[in-house]
Amino acid sequence: MTETSTPTAARRLRVDLAARSYDILIGPNLIDAAGAEIAARRPGARLAIVADETVANLYLARIEAAFAQANLPATAIRVAPGEGSKSFAVFERVVEALIDARIERGDLVVALGGGVIGDLAGFAASVVRRGVDFVQVPTTLLSQVDSSVGGKTGINSAHGKNLVGAFHQPVLVLADTAALDTLPPREFRAGYAEVAKYGLIDDAAFFAELESNWREVFAGGPARLDAIETSCRAKAAIVGRDERESGERALLNLGHTFGHALEKATGFSGRLLHGEAVALGMAQAFRFSARLGLCAPSVAQRVEDHLAEVGLPTRLNQVAGGVGPVDGLMDAIAQDKKVARGALTFILARGVGGAFVARDVAPDAVKAFLEAETLEAEAAPA
């Protein structure tokens, strides 16, 4: 896709990946500008919009109108909302629908929705005709600050989270911040976990700012826009240096080794949203770091306090229906994509903003930690 100046007034960042570089535009009402933005870059393309039913009911007509105005013919493919759509069955249906719509190599798939849709539609785009380009139009906080950027796409397996997928970068990201006005509070909160993650990884000043100003971020306005931009900038920088997670990109997995195991244990269901699992997983990563003597217990407490203050879960007893036995969690952890020759990798921390990739973490230490966490949950049921 050729680089172009944007027809709309929006904040613009760039993911620098040589021939796969692309823009991230952030601002209100970008859905209405999607036609002009895409036509400026890919005139004459045919589009297939993938959306879940909830997002389709809210925004499909508007984006279709924008595409019609820019003379971009578009078909729509609807799927059920929720993590369950990151499945082989739904993936097959989307792939067949894209082929049926005669989406060719020069055309575009448009992922309109949250991270589920971005991961699913992006993966479908990566395989149809051995790869067609796609555009991310993220409509949740989580997808605007994280999943729409970086090119990880995929679906879940019975063995665990995101175990089938591909690296396939989008050619453009249009984050319409006004779409967040219709997002349910629980979903906004879940997305906030990934915002806080950037502070915890390597930006202590950002985390401190969030501790002071999180209410403004939740309320909307400039603080929210700033938080989205800071998050995208942090992710774009890491992805630009390590597109395929051979090194530092693994830092973006802070909280995810525990979190993905918890998502599997709760059946990839609405009992625990991805962002909620990440919040709990980050609290656990810091408590585990403290247990290993890597950071002070007060640091882990500070992290937990902030996540809890915004209403995110930080302890196992807050997961509706529980998470089952520790052996089930350990099985899921053994399937984590960061495992190398059977050795476990975790993202641990020496402090707020001091995350690092810890390779060859002893399974016995992880198990003992999870047993302690489980005992504590059983002693204090919610």
Ligand SMILES: NC(=O)c1ccc[n+]([C@@H]2O[C@H](COP(=O)([O-])OP(=O)(O)OC[C@H]3O[C@@H](n4cnc5c(N)ncnc54)[C@H](O)[C@@H]3O)[C@@H](O)[C@H]2O)c1
């Ligand atoms: N590829 C990556 O780098 C990456 C990064 C983080 C997370 N993820 C994945 O993203 C997924 C989670 O994404 P999510 O939290 O966006 O979930 P989601 O896509 O399921 O969206 C959450 C819910 O909000 C609804 N919704 C979306 N936009 C809305 C809007 N503007 N108004 C009202 N309702 C709206 C959806 O219908 C859905 O029910 C997980 O599968 C996770 O693994 C991927």
Ligand SMILES: O=C(O)C(=O)C[C@@H](O)[C@H](O)[C@H](O)COP(=O)(O)O
């Ligand atoms: O982009 C990344 O890299 C991340 O790890 C971002 C995570 O927030 C995201 O949930 C990602 O899908 C997890 O990646 P996975 O490789 O552990 O499945």
Ligand SMILES: [Zn+2]
């Ligand atoms: Zn995540």
